[in-house]
Amino acid sequence: MKAVIYARYSTDLQNPASIADQVRSCRERIIAEGGTVVEVYSDAAISGGSMSARDGLQALLEDARLSRFDTVVSEALDRLSRDQEDIAGIYKRLTYADVTLTTLAEGEVNELHIGLKGTMNALFLKDLAQKTRRGLRGRIAQGLSGGGNSYGYRVVRRLLADGTAATGEREIKPVEAEVVVRIFSEYVSGR
DSSP, X not given: OEEEEEEEOOOTTSOTXXXXXXXXXXXXXXXXXXXXXXXXEEEOSOOTTOSTTOHHHHHHHHHHHTTOOSEEEESOHHHHOSOHHHHHHHHXXXXXXXXXXXXXXXXXXXXXXXXXXXXXXXXXXXXHXXXXXXXXXXXXXXXXOSSSOOTTEEEOOOBOTTSOBOOSOEEEOHHHHHHHHHHHHHHXXXX
């Protein structure tokens, strides 16, 4: 069995070692089942809700089309995608290329996994988005930044009493603030 491995982690807030850990676990499974790892594909700090920006996944699908391997092994279905439509499309393309999909979590994947896990992963993304928006609204209500940095402000770097870094605090940069005030003044005056 010629096998490939696909690994992914979602954000730059997660540990990059996650990919190495996923690959190691998948490699152990392939070798234990008498297979040979012919390639490893990965995407770092990229959401499972997006396919187009994932070069590793795109290369895997192209190589599947070219019959370069027999099976794909991944830690879990959500490493391939959390989007219901995308995971169904990935599965369809692999099946058409006569490539099986196996995950450490689900075993050999079939249509039932695609339907149920695809739905569960889509619900997870929806729930995560709602919680993220709620958290950002809460930060803004506290007078903190909702994320990113705006012209006219600098990030405040300080430690809290418990030793963790304060987040979301900004202070005005006077020189840049003058520019912002001038822009708004000129806009209001019609210039």
